[in-house]
Amino acid sequence: MLLDEEIYSRQLYVLGPLAMERIQKAKVLLSGLKGLGAEVAKNLVLMGIGSLTLHDPHPTCWSDLAAQVFLSENDLEKNRADASQKHLAQLNEAVQVFVHTGDITEDLLLNFQVVVLTASKLEEQLKVGTLCHKHGICFVVADTRGLVGQLFCDFGEDFIVQDPTESEPLTAAIQHISQGSPGILTLRREDNRNSFCDGDLVTFSGIEGMVELNGCSPRPIHVQEDGSLEIGDTTTFSRYLHGGIIIEVKRSKTVIHEPLNIALHQPRMVAQNHQQAHRAHCLHQAFCALHKFQQLHGRLPQPWDHADAEIVVGLAEALEPLKGREEEPLDEALLRTIALSSAGDLSPMAAILGAVAAQEVLKAISRKFMPLDQWLYFDALDCLPEDSLPNPEDCAPRGCRYDGQIAVFGAGFQKKLSLQHYFLVGTGAIGCELLKDFALVGLGAGGCGGVTIADMDHVERSNLSRQFLFRTHDVGRPKAEVAAEAAQKLNPDLRVTPLIRSLDPTTEHIFGDNFFSNIDGVVAALDSFPARHYVAARCTHYLKPLLEAGTQGTWGSASVFIPHVTEVYSGPVSASASEDVPHPVCTGRYFPSTAEHSLQWARNEFEALFQLSAKTINQQICTSSMCWQLPTYMLRCMGFLAHQIKLHSGSC
Numbered sequence: 001m002l003l004d005e006e007i008y009s010r011q012l013y014v015l016g017p018l019a020m021e022r023i024q025k026a027k028v029l030l031s032g033l034k035g036l037g038a039e040v041a042k043n044l045v046l047m048g049i050g051s052l053t054l055h056d057p058h059p060t061c062w063s064d065l066a067a068q069v070f071l072s073e074n075d076l077e078k079n080r081a082d083a084s085q086k087h088l089a090q091l092n093e094a095v096q097v098f099v100h101t102g103d104i105t106e107d108l109l110l111n112f113q114v115v116v117l118t119a120s121k122l123e124e125q126l127k128v129g130t131l132c133h134k135h136g137i138c139f140v141v142a143d144t145r146g147l148v149g150q151l152f153c154d155f156g157e158d159f160i161v162q163d164p165t166e167s168e169p170l171t172a173a174i175q176h177i178s179q180g181s182p183g184i185l186t187l188r189r190e191d192n193r194n195s196f197c198d199g200d201l202v203t204f205s206g207i208e209g210m211v212e213l214n215g216c217s218p219r220p221i222h223v224q225e226d227g228s229l230e231i232g233d234t235t236t237f238s239r240y241l242h243g244g245i246i247i248e249v250k251r252s253k254t255v256i257h258e259p260l261n262i263a264l265h266q267p268r269m270v271a272q273n274h275q276q277a278h279r280a281h282c283l284h285q286a287f288c289a290l291h292k293f294q295q296l297h298g299r300l301p302q303p304w305d306h307a308d309a310e311i312v313v314g315l316a317e318a319l320e321p322l323k324g325r326e327e328e329p330l331d332e333a334l335l336r337t338i339a340l341s342s343a344g345d346l347s348p349m350a351a352i353l354g355a356v357a358a359q360e361v362l363k364a365i366s367r368k369f370m371p372l373d374q375w376l377y378f379d380a381l382d383c384l385p386e387d388s389l390p391n392p393e394d395c396a397p398r399g400c401r402y403d404g405q406i407a408v409f410g411a412g413f414q415k416k417l418s419l420q421h422y423f424l425v426g427t428g429a430i431g432c433e434l435l436k437d438f439a440l441v442g443l444g445a446g447g448c449g450g451v452t453i454a455d456m457d458h459v460e461r462s463n464l465s466r467q468f469l470f471r472t473h474d475v476g477r478p479k480a481e482v483a484a485e486a487a488q489k490l491n492p493d494l495r496v497t498p499l500i501r502s503l504d505p506t507t508e509h510i511f512g513d514n515f516f517s518n519i520d521g522v523v524a525a526l527d528s529f530p531a532r533h534y535v536a537a538r539c540t541h542y543l544k545p546l547l548e549a550g551t552q553g554t555w556g557s558a559s560v561f562i563p564h565v566t567e568v569y570s571g572p573v574s575a576s577a578s579e580d581v582p583h584p585v586c587t588g589r590y591f592p593s594t595a596e597h598s599l600q601w602a603r604n605e606f607e608a609l610f611q612l613s614a615k616t617i618n619q620q621i622c623t624s625s626m627c628w629q630l631p632t633y634m635l636r637c638m639g640f641l642a643h644q645i646k647l648h649s650g651s652c
Helices: 009-015 017-025 035-047 062-066 080-091 122-135 274-297 306-318 332-341 347-366 403-409 411-418 429-441 479-490 513-517 529-542 585-590 595-621 632-649
Strands: 027-031 051-055 096-099 114-118 138-145 148-154 159-161 171-177 184-187 201-205 245-249 253-255 375-379 421-425 450-454 496-499 521-524 546-552 555-561
Touching: 009 017, 017 347, 027 035, 035 051, 035 080, 035 114, 035 138, 035 347, 051 080, 062 403, 062 429, 080 096, 114 122, 114 347, 122 138, 122 148, 122 274, 138 274, 138 347, 148 274, 148 347, 274 306, 274 332, 274 375, 306 332, 347 375, 347 429, 403 411, 421 429, 429 450, 429 479, 429 546, 450 479, 479 496, 513 529, 521 529, 529 546
Parallel strands: 027 051, 027 114, 051 096, 114 138, 421 450, 421 521, 450 496, 521 546
Antiparallel strands: 138 148, 148 375, 159 253, 171 184, 171 245, 201 245, 546 555
């Protein structure tokens, strides 16, 4: 199937054509369609994998609705996989979505490149994990228990990562290149601290004069004491004139993963320091104890039941100490808090772990970026109140769509949440995710609460692979209106007011004193720094908390700003660079956000299409100086490109 480059434009630029081709052919098995499984499935379908097979033998219950975006009250008692299949298939017509109703057998597993288990028992994880490791099938386990989550990856003993780092290739501006053996490349002063290392492979772009280096095969470099780089023999090359950048070429790496039965007792954790490592190991033992509790009692601990919690603490302390951690006692208070809130199922937790788990699946399929090694634990226990913890009566099931959330925070908190009124600025990829979570958690779903969203843009085809509230038939419609309608379908009690407006000085008569006095907070999901600065300034002026988030490629950030409590927002004012410094090729190619980026892209395209080939031909067929001139039609093409850039970028 041909790749729809318009829909997958952002993803294609980050991953490249080869990785996208692998993704389109991939077959994934996903077992478990509670909230976390639904998030993983949603992300994989939007990515455009070849096929997704769903498996879940369990019926829908009230507690599922707090985090499962594809289920509603009408699906109660229906099979979770069957009820989710139609909604998932509508996200991307290019992806085949199947349902498997039988057991997970060895023969079934052989049909897939990746297998993902969520909300599964430990016995099933060990059985499936052993078979996947045996047959070289990438295996992922993801789970959430209230405010804690875990992720495990086993990609086998010789998994080759062809593009190991999630960062963009290292680039630097060139000051000079000498002719010699070896040729010496000097970096511009501002780039002289770039961390190129001996043996790194590099290529070049945008060089004037020594054009033989542009787009050349990867060359190894040697870093000299003064920071200059030896780049190999340049004796026969043309004399260097001006400009250009040096670009790192990444090397492949081999990953060795242990199977689950070994990694369970000798876990390798993602942690930045000893304190984080100790907490992660406590969380690991807590999950093992919860599995043991479920095996003994046929259920999870009751919400905020202290007797059940003490049993979990005892089970955790009775477990065999983890290798290398024999002398470190477990944090009993941490274990107790995890057990007390473990019955809950929260949409934000499902969204976070579901996003990371889907990213690991993408790594397994595309062989880009280093996978986890091998366990990741995440907790948001600091969300619990410090002064008055919930009680069993307040957290008991109500037979409502918020039962999974009430099990963690209580019915009193749920009522307060329903009365909030928040202002969401921007309904792009992050905005859609936020609005989905607002609907599931019941933010503003009470009588006087609500969500007001502002976005002046319209739905485009390129939005469909990231902004899951939009469908093909919505192309051309205002984003705010479409997002509001979709959110209200997720939760009919949610009150959403769409405004097809921008938030800037020209609309202060709309977003003024009366407007801000009626909201409790602002959430910004904007794609430009000037807009973020303006929104932050308005929040400071009106003393409103600001939640701000953004992404670029595989990187993301989220921050909370509270006037006179936290530091004020201080993101970059401008992303533009000085005119005499070339823009990194990754910026121009992947995320152009200024006129200069478009100019640099056009220059690179023109050079690759016309200049290099013309000079190569001229060198071979003629030695006269006149033959170095570009043909007239090429000059016309260059003029056309410049004209188009001026039209679309403004005066630059």
